[in-house]
Amino acid sequence: MTSTGSHRIGTADASFVFEQANDDHSLLQAALRQGMAFPYECSSGGCGSCRFKPVEGAFEVLWEEAPGLSRRDRRKGLQLACQTRATSDLIIEVSPDEGCRPLVIPARRRVTLASREEVTHDIVEFRFTAEEAAAFLPGQYAVLENADGVRRCYSMSGVPEGGSDWSFQIRRVPGGRFTEWLFGAPMGTEVVLDGPYGMAHLRPDVDREVLCVAGGSGLSPIVSILRALAGLGGGRRIHFFHGGRTPRDLFAPALVEELGLGDRLEYVPVVSDPENQLSADWAGATGFVHEAVATALGERVREMEVYFAGPPPMAEAMQRMLMVDLGVPFGQIHFDRFF
Ligand SMILES: Cc1cc2nc3c(=O)[nH]c(=O)nc-3n(C[C@H](O)[C@H](O)[C@H](O)COP(=O)(O)OP(=O)(O)OC[C@H]3O[C@@H](n4cnc5c(N)ncnc54)[C@H](O)[C@@H]3O)c2cc1C
Ligand code: FES
Structure with a gap:
């Protein structure tokens, strides 16, 4: 001992x-x-x-x-x-x-910060490169650890495609130990990446319509799933609901164009704080994103494969609505809560 x-x-x-x-x-x-x-x-x-x-x-x-x-x-x-x-x-x-047995065995590797691109006023997509090929399923997450030993989970926003990139859309949290450090880190900074983890990954062989819901910083894994679906082709319809407090939290029009899914993709941005002066020009859907899903799709969701990510209150409201109110079978629901 x-x-x-x-x-x-x-x-x-x-x-x-x-x-x-x-x-x-x-x-x-x-x-x-x-x-x-x-x-x-x-x-x-x-x-x-x-x-x-x-x-x-x-x-x-x-x-x-x-x-x-x-x-x-x-x-x-x-x-x-x-x-x-x-x-x-x-x-x-x-x-x-x-259900938790890993499909891709997680491993630790050193990765290097290679680029950063603004996504919204407080979300940046960080791209890291590794020496070996990246291995993960769309929708999974990794644990990043900096030189001070601070470890946090982040969901990949890209798709592996045989390359060595690991990209993440990360929201800056004022005063947050990891994000304040990362947002100030210069190109070439190294972190330890441990992963992949998580069960809320795309089921590519399931041929149902797809419902994707992202709340707040829950965008990253949903972007990965949407990018993977775009690469898969096929004819299944995809409904993408994206919730933010005000319009500046919603960047998805650019993504929707990048995906090139045409009529197969229905995109519904939803603003939860319409009284805010930043929402003054907003003419789209308002309220909580789970309510917008229920209003627009109702019981049709029962026939869909559902992926969602976001802060715990949003995830709990989604779970309740899907399982209790709409009776969506448990096996069709895949989600991550961003603690
Ligand atoms: C599965 C998963 C996926 C996520 N994906 C994303 C993503 O793609 N994009 C994104 O922006 N955010 C994501 N998050 C949230 C992210 O992990 C961080 O919580 C967030 O970035 C704030 O980190 P911070 O260090 O800046 O803030 P802080 O306020 O310093 O830390 C926040 C979180 O760190 C953890 N924590 C605090 N103290 C300790 C401690 N002593 N030891 C261990 N853990 C501690 C807690 O979970 C706490 O909620 C995800 C979270 C989870 C669980
Ligand atoms: S997996 Fe350990 S508390 Fe969530």
Whole structure:
């Protein structure tokens, strides 16, 4: 039992076992790098999906206040695998989830900032290059880590296409530790990229109509999915709803043109703060983006494959509307919450 070297993590009956190596950031990362079906969603301490119970052995907690654990979870001695590192061999209780088994095995690599392009007044598309080919599915995310050890999740906005680029549309958060640093970083800055992660990726073989919904900074994975759909061809219709507070948060007309999907794409921008003076000239849809979806499409959504991303309140409103109000089958809904 030492705190260095690799450690063996597993259930008491040894039906679920993996190794945590020295360079693994967390139990979750170690498990996914070995192709294990460890339950997770956000990799950032917010959702609580990666809860497990430590039974025997030692570990360190990386973020004590992570909101993914409720007070009740803490009383029961539960931990978050994305915020825990083993410091000895460890026996745990966890229920594997086959849906979380990685289709592309995540890896760590150094990437270099190669370009930046303004998307809206506070969102920039950052493009990083790597030495090896990029491997991810449209809609997935990666964890970026800077030289100060600050790690944050960002969804890719491009499609892999055999190149070595990793692009991300990132909103500047005033006072945010990672984004304030990144927005000031010069070209050539290196970061460590760990990924890909996430289950809200495009299902290219499903031939239903597609509904894509982006709220706030949730644009990046939806752009990736739309770009991939444009490359796929075929005739399926795509409905893209894009919510922002005022018109300056909505950039999509340029994207819609870039995609070249013509009549196959219905684009609906939605402004949630029409009283704001920045919305004075707005003549389009108003309200919350999930309400605009319900008004425009109603029960037709039941026949669609749905992808959405955005801040937790938007994602929860979408989930409620899709599952409870409209009865969309769970397997047709794919989303990420941006904690
Ligand atoms: C799956 C996923 C995908 C995302 N994709 C995008 C995207 O494509 N574009 C985009 O703009 N944003 C995205 N985000 C949000 C992004 O990860 C950051 O939360 C956001 O950029 C703010 O980071 P910040 O460091 O600037 O702000 P801060 O306010 O410093 O940090 C915000 C977040 O960091 C995390 N955090 C805070 N303290 C700690 C700690 N001690 N240890 C570990 N984590 C901590 C929390 O999740 C918190 O919400 C995504 C989030 C998730 C979960
Ligand atoms: S995956 Fe660990 S809290 Fe979300």
